[in-house]
Amino acid sequence: MDAVDGNAIAGELFDVFGDEMTTAVGTCAHCGATGVIAELRVYMRAPGAVARCPRCDGVTIVLVNVRGSARIDLAGFKLAPPHDHPVLADQRPVS
Amino acid sequence: MARAALPRRLNWQQAKVVELVEETAQTTSIVLEPADWPGHQAGQHVDVRLTAEDGYQAQRSYSIASGPEDEHLVLTVERLDDGEVSPYLVGVLQPGDELELRGPIGGYFVWEQSLMGPLLLVAGGSGIVPFRSILRHRAAVGSDAAVHLLYSTRSLDDVIYRKELDAIGAAVDGVDISLTLTRDWPDDWSGHRGRIDRQLLEEVAWPTTQQPLTYICGPSGFVESAAGTLVGIGHDPSRIRTERFGPTGK
Numbered sequence: 001m002d003a004v005d006g007n008a009i010a011g012e013l014f015d016v017f018g019d020e021m022t023t024a025v026g027t028c029a030h031c032g033a034t035g036v037i038a039e040l041r042v043y044m045r046a047p048g049a050v051a052r053c054p055r056c057d058g059v060t061i062v063l064v065n066v067r068g069s070a071r072i073d074l075a076g077f078k079l080a081p082p083h084d085h086p087v088l089a090d091q092r093p094v095s
Numbered sequence: 096m097a098r099a100a101l102p103r104r105l106n107w108q109q110a111k112v113v114e115l116v117e118e119t120a121q122t123t124s125i126v127l128e129p130a131d132w133p134g135h136q137a138g139q140h141v142d143v144r145l146t147a148e149d150g151y152q153a154q155r156s157y158s159i160a161s162g163p164e165d166e167h168l169v170l171t172v173e174r175l176d177d178g179e180v181s182p183y184l185v186g187v188l189q190p191g192d193e194l195e196l197r198g199p200i201g202g203y204f205v206w207e208q209s210l211m212g213p214l215l216l217v218a219g220g221s222g223i224v225p226f227r228s229i230l231r232h233r234a235a236v237g238s239d240a241a242v243h244l245l246y247s248t249r250s251l252d253d254v255i256y257r258k259e260l261d262a263i264g265a266a267v268d269g270v271d272i273s274l275t276l277t278r279d280w281p282d283d284w285s286g287h288r289g290r291i292d293r294q295l296l297e298e299v300a301w302p303t304t305q306q307p308l309t310y311i312c313g314p315s316g317f318v319e320s321a322a323g324t325l326v327g328i329g330h331d332p333s334r335i336r337t338e339r340f341g342p343t344g345k
Contacts, residue, residue, distance in 0.1 A: 005315075
């Protein structure tokens with residue numbers, strides 16, 4: 001199955017973060033590559049989406065939606081300080 | 096810490112189907128009147144959701160074909176015969192019906208006048224859709240950003256918005272449109288033939304010294320190939336924005 005890219009999960013990410021996230025910059029936890037979410041390779045196999053690093057193919061983001069409730073695992077993608085995402089800054093202390 | 100703003104919501108809403116326009120044998124433009132449309136940027140998309148009687152839902156993303164200044168919201172959808180959503184949108188949906196959508200979505204694959212040019216737009220198949228929005232927006236705001244559009248389809252019959260693109264290419268200053276046909280072409284076809292490759296990109300793309308802003312939209316393999324070739328020619332990867340979509344009918 002062909003990968004699409006981070007643009008395809010923009011709606012789901014907006015649901016989770018309350019903001020447009022595809023331009024957010026982050027670093028791959030596996031290889032250290034830095035880029036925007038829009039450029040991650042995304043596999044849309046049901047019941048969720050898996051985003052992988054375009055350089056090393058490591059899993060960066062896992063997104064699952066169950067009964068309208070989105071769960072996200074960002075362990076593989078370290079988001080840069082959210083200068084452009086004041087709303088995200090407010091929601092961030094999750095870890 | 097004070098809350099800077101309440102999280103915005105991207106609510107699902109109903110949009111009324113005003114009109115259906117057959118663009119090619121496989122693609123139809125759906126002209127919509129959403130209940131509450133906040134406006135969009137050229138290049139953004141919407142999510143469309145279908146709900147079956149038993150509650151099963153299927154959701155897909157579609158690029159917005161209309162310009163921000165256009166009266167109606169327009170999506171252009173390619174029918175995939177074994178698809179779950181597109182055969183309903185292209186074949187069953189009728190004017191007067193309601194369609195559930197949310198948007199606009201995306202902030203990466205967008206163009207605004209302030210980004211200027213020159214622009215290189217590279218489209219494969221229905222990857223032309225967001226570029227129609229960009230071209231309409233460029234005209235509406237009176238931008239003089241120079242545009243090269245390179246559009247690859249199988250045959251002339253598969254060219255979406257053919258009349259509009261012909262008219263723009265013939266009459267609009269600063270916009271240069273090149274078609275390449277990959278499978279069938281008329282005997283008297285004087286345009287490009289074959290898939291987009293290094294030779295064609297070197298011919299059509301701007302010189303790297305002009306630092307064009309490039310947008311590439313199409314099936315994943317198409318986008319990978321075009322983007323990789325441009326980088327190989329010497330284009331700055333940070334000036335290349337891409338949008339990939341999944342399976343196509345081709």
